[in-house]
Amino acid sequence: MSTDTRVVPDVTPERPAPPARSWSRGPGRLPYLLMLPCLLVITALLLWPLGQIVVMSLYDLDSVRQVRGQREWPWAGLANYREILTDPFFQMVLRNTVLFALANVALTMVLGTLVGLLLHRLGKRMAAFVGGCVLLAWATPALTGTITWKWIFDDTNGLVTWLFNALPDGLSAALFGRSDWTGYGWFNAPLSFFSILTLVIVWHSFPFIAVSVLAGLKSLPSELLEAARVDGAGPWRSFWSITFPLLRPVFGILVVLSTIWDFKVFTQQYVLAGGTQDRPTFMLSIYSYATAFSPPPKYGLGAAIAVVLTVILLIVTGVYVRTLLKQEEL
Amino acid sequence: MKRSALNLAGLLVAAFAVFPVVWMVATSFKTTPEIFSGGPVPFPRHPTLAHYRAILSGDLIPGVSFLDFFRNSVVVAFCTVVISGVIALLAATAVSRFRFRLRTTFLVLLLVVQMIPLEALVIPLFLMIQRLGLYDTLGSLVLTYVGFSLPFAVWMLRGFVAAVPVELEEAAAIDGASRLQIYRRILFPLVAPGLVATSIFSFIVAWNELIFALTFLNDQSRYTLPVAMTFFFGRDDTAWGPVMAASTLLTLPVLIFFLIVQRRMVGGLSAGALKG
Numbered sequence: 076m077s078t079d080t081r082v083v084p085d086v087t088p089e090r091p092a093p094p095a096r097s098w099s100r101g102p103g104r105l106p107y108l109l110m111l112p113c114l115l116v117i118t119a120l121l122l123w124p125l126g127q128i129v130v131m132s133l134y135d136l137d138s139v140r141q142v143r144g145q146r147e148w149p150w151a152g153l154a155n156y157r158e159i160l161t162d163p164f165f166q167m168v169l170r171n172t173v174l175f176a177l178a179n180v181a182l183t184m185v186l187g188t189l190v191g192l193l194l195h196r197l198g199k200r201m202a203a204f205v206g207g208c209v210l211l212a213w214a215t216p217a218l219t220g221t222i223t224w225k226w227i228f229d230d231t232n233g234l235v236t237w238l239f240n241a242l243p244d245g246l247s248a249a250l251f252g253r254s255d256w257t258g259y260g261w262f263n264a265p266l267s268f269f270s271i272l273t274l275v276i277v278w279h280s281f282p283f284i285a286v287s288v289l290a291g292l293k294s295l296p297s298e299l300l301e302a303a304r305v306d307g308a309g310p311w312r313s314f315w316s317i318t319f320p321l322l323r324p325v326f327g328i329l330v331v332l333s334t335i336w337d338f339k340v341f342t343q344q345y346v347l348a349g350g351t352q353d354r355p356t357f358m359l360s361i362y363s364y365a366t367a368f369s370p371p372p373k374y375g376l377g378a379a380i381a382v383v384l385t386v387i388l389l390i391v392t393g394v395y396v397r398t399l400l401k402q403e404e405l
Numbered sequence: 406m407k408r409s410a411l412n413l414a415g416l417l418v419a420a421f422a423v424f425p426v427v428w429m430v431a432t433s434f435k436t437t438p439e440i441f442s443g444g445p446v447p448f449p450r451h452p453t454l455a456h457y458r459a460i461l462s463g464d465l466i467p468g469v470s471f472l473d474f475f476r477n478s479v480v481v482a483f484c485t486v487v488i489s490g491v492i493a494l495l496a497a498t499a500v501s502r503f504r505f506r507l508r509t510t511f512l513v514l515l516l517v518v519q520m521i522p523l524e525a526l527v528i529p530l531f532l533m534i535q536r537l538g539l540y541d542t543l544g545s546l547v548l549t550y551v552g553f554s555l556p557f558a559v560w561m562l563r564g565f566v567a568a569v570p571v572e573l574e575e576a577a578a579i580d581g582a583s584r585l586q587i588y589r590r591i592l593f594p595l596v597a598p599g600l601v602a603t604s605i606f607s608f609i610v611a612w613n614e615l616i617f618a619l620t621f622l623n624d625q626s627r628y629t630l631p632v633a634m635t636f637f638f639g640r641d642d643t644a645w646g647p648v649m650a651a652s653t654l655l656t657l658p659v660l661i662f663f664l665i666v667q668r669r670m671v672g673g674l675s676a677g678a679l680k681g
C-alpha cells in the first residue's frame with residue numbers, strides 16, 4: 076500500500092464458511108446491488124487510473140492546463156518510451172531499483188525467518204516480550220520511522236556520528252581513513268545512502284516476515300520436528316528438510332509480497348533524501364514522481380516510467396495470484 | 406542451542422526493533438542542550454514538554470500550530486473510515502451471504518487491485534482530482550484513501566460476515582423482519598467487532614499516507630500531519646526536538662490501534678496461506 080502499513084491481503088479471521096443458504100432463496104439482483112458501490116469505487120479510483128497511466132504515457136503532457144483538460148494533448152506515440160529506454164540515466168535507475176529490491180528481499184527474508192524461528196523456540200514470556208517489540212517496529216509509520224533513523228544518522232548530533240567519533244582515532248583512521256566524523260554526510264554517497272535505506276526498510280519489514288513465519292511454524296505438527304531431533308538432525312538440517320518444504324507456500328507468498336513492496340519504496344527514500352533532488356539515488360517510483368511533478372512537469376514521461384514499474388509489479392502479482400488461487404478456493 | 410543464548414538473541418532482536426521508537430520518544434522529551442550536547446543521553450534527565458508546546462502553540466513556526474494538521478488528519482481519516490466501512494460492509498455481505506455468478510471474479514479482482522502500485526497512480530489521480538475541481542481539498546484525499554483501503558476492507562470483512570450464523574437471520578425473517586431490519590438489528594451488531602478491526606486498517610492507511618497528500622494539497626492550512634512534517638522539517642534538519650515530538654504524536658495513535666488488531670493480522674495470514 077502506499078502507506079506501507081504492511082497489510083496482508085489475505086486476512087480472514089476464520090476461514091469463511093461457504094456461502095450458505097440465505098434468507099432470500101434466489102439471490103436475484105440484491106448481491107449485485109450490494110457490490111455495486113464497491114465496484115464503482117474500485118473502477119473509478121484504481122482500474123481507470125491504471126488505464127490512464129498507459130494513455131498518458133502516449134502523450135506529450137507538460138502543463139497543468141493540459142491535465143485539467145483546458146489544452147489539447149499532443150500525441151507522442153512511443154516517444155516517451157523511446158526517450159527513457161535509450162536514456163543511460165533510466166538504465167541506471169532501473170538497475171538501482173532491481174538491485175535494491177533483490178538485496179532487501181533477501182535480507183528481509185533471512186532476518187525475518189531467523190527471528191520467526193527464534194520466537195518459536197523462546198520461552199513463553201520471552202517470546203511475548205520480543206514479539207511485542209518486533210510488532211512495535213512493524214506498526215511504526217514509514218514516515219516517522221524514517222525520520223527517526225535520519226536523526227540517528229544526523230551529521231552533527233546523531234547517535235551514529237557520535238559512536239564513530241567515540242572510536243579511538245587511530246583505529247578509525249586506519250579503518251575508514253578519517254577520525255573526525257562530525258559533519259560527515261551519511262546520505263551523500265549513493266552507496267552509503269542505499270545502505271541506510273536498506274537498514275530502514277529491513278528494520279520496517281522483517282517483523283511482518285517474522286510474525287508470518289512464526290504463525291506458519293505454529294501450524295506445523297510438532298511431532299515431525301521432534302522425530303527429526305530424535306533421529307539426530309541438527310537445526311539446519313531439520314529446517315531445510317522439514318520446516319521449509321512444509322512452509323513453502325508461506326515463503327512463496329512472503330517473497331512475492333516483499334518483492335512488490337521493495338520495488339515501489341517511496342516514502343522512506345523521499346524522507347531520507349529530503350525530497351526529490353538527489354538524482355543519483357533515484358529508484359523507479361521516485362523517478363517517476365520527480366519527472367512528473369518537479370518543475371518543469373513532464374506528466375507523460377513520468378507516466379511512461381510508472382508504466383514500466385507497473386508492468387514489473389504486475390508480473391510479480393501474476394505469480395502471487397496464481398500461487399494463492401492454487402492454495403485456496405475463494 | 407542453550408536457552409541463555411536464545412534469550413540473548415531475543416533481547417538483541419527486541420533492542421534492534423524497538424530502538425528507533427524509544428529513541429524518538431526519548432528525544433522528544435529531552436531538553437535542547439541534552440539533544441545537542443554532542444554525547445547521547447539515553448533517557449531525558451530533565452524531561453520537558455517544551456518541544457510539544459513549541460509545535461502545538463505556533464511559537465516554533467510563526468502562526469503554525471500542529472493542532473491544525475492534526476485536525477486535518479483526523480477529518481480525513483474519519484471520513485475515510487466511515488465511507489469505506491459502509492461500502493465494505495455492503496460488499497462483504499454480498500460475497501459471504503450469496504452465491505452469484507460474478508462472485509469469484511469479484512474476489513479475484515479484490516486481490517489483484519491490492520497489488521496495483523498506488524505510487525504509480527499518483528499522476529492519473531492528480532489528473533482526475535484536477536478535473537473534478539477537488540485539487541487542494543481534503544475531499545480529494547478522502548476519495549483517494551477510500552479507494553485504497555476498500556479492497557482490503559472487503560477482503561477482511563467477508564470473514565466476519567460469514568462467521569455470523571445465517572440461521573439467526575432466517576429466524577428473524579420467519580418472524581417477519583424486513584431485510585433492512587435484519588441488517589440493522591442482527592447482522593450489524595454481530596459484525597461490529599470486525600468492522601472496528603477493519604476501520605483501524607483504513608484509519609492507518611489514511612493517517613500515514615504521504616505521497617498523495619503531498620501532491621493534492623497546496624495551501625498550508627490544509628496540510629495533513631505527514632505533509633506538514635516533511636514540509637516544515639524536511640529542509641532544515643536541526644530542530645530535532647520538535648521533529649521528534651511531532652513524530653511521536655503522529656506515531657502514537659497508530660501504535661495503539663495496531664496493537665489492538667495485530668492478532669487478527671497474524672492469524673489471518675496463516676489461515677489464508679496454509680489452509681486448503
